[in-house]
Amino acid sequence: MIIMNCPACGAEGRVPNDKINTTMVCKKCLKTFHIKPSGRAAIGEAPITGATSLRHEVDPHSIDHSQDVDQWFEKLNTSFHKLAKVAAVFAVFLLLYGVYRWIQPASLEEQAVKTATAIARNDLTAIREMALKGTSDEAVEWFDAVHPEFKDLVRMSASVVPKTEILSTKRDPEHGTAEILTRISLAEPVGRMGVSMPSTSIGSLAGLSIEVPFVLSDRGWSGWQLDGKRTFEAFRKEGEKEAANVGRP
Missing domain, CATH: 3.10.450 (Nuclear Transport Factor 2; Chain: A,)
Known part of the structure; x- marks a missing residue:
């Protein structure tokens, strides 16, 4: 761990060794800073790009929608199973009704x-x-x-x-x-024309x-x-x- 002080407000803190050249945010003054390879803290974002930024990890305005998507798919799956059960019951009812009509004796x-x-x-x-x-x-x-x-x-x-x-x-x-x-x-x-035709043969x-x-x-x-x-x-x-x-x- 690297023991350091915020270059903006002087607040003391500790930073993991793997956070060198990584943009971070002071929890006290909310200023951005980074740790140089020499171990000194400097105000501003890290000059090296491509590294994971702590800003995004602690940004309170960042919203993770993955959980909402999972819940939506779970609800959709549940609704589908319910509809499938209803359809199966309805199909069985139609089948039983058809069998009943088929075997039902004449009135x-x-x-x-x-x-x-x-x-x-x-x-x-x-x-x-x-x-x-x-x-x-x-x-x-x-x-x-x-x-x-x-x-x-x-x-x-x-x-x-x-x-x-x-x-x-x-x-x-x-x-x-x-x-x-x-x-x-x-x-x-x-x-053929639907008209009654009397016949002398039937009297x-x-x-x-x-x-x-x-x-x-x-x-x-x-x-x-x-x-x-x-x-x-x-x-x-x-x-x-x-x-x-x-x-x-």
Whole structure:
């Protein structure tokens, strides 16, 4: 260490040996000075450039922004991770919602329309697939017995468009069933310009409509299914009533 006195105010101090020819500032009078190679203190900045200046080390007006930059990057990184977590949760929610919509069974109204449409289009395969397990045979019997003349007319012209309409829905929460009454009608064939074109080949086919009742059973995640047994039993009972009424005077 070099023991010296400030050349401006005479304050005594010590300076490390490696501070020779380095500009320094007196802590008492704030004057700049430097130590010559001879060990004497001189007022003013050191004549040798390139050395580290103490002025910059003790300058109170000098601001170090590196810490602010580090904090900004840290905040940015934290915000990014938070947004990434939110985006991941949102993506999982969309995925689960899509899976739910995909596996969600058809509603009662949707299943009723599908069943009535299968009858109108004479689609036996669809009726088998919609039937409740263990009741497909009864469903087929009912399907074959429901207004066969109506289905024969459907086969006569591929241009006729069957239309279905749900007239009433009566639920039975105790048994988890619903009695559906639908109306199936046949519209006139439509031409290329969207205008109804009556055809003499189908005669009274256009405008024909029938009412078809059936029973659907709720099977939870399997959805509503055609209860072939209950439907066929109800159909037979209705037929017996009509036959009895016809036989009365």
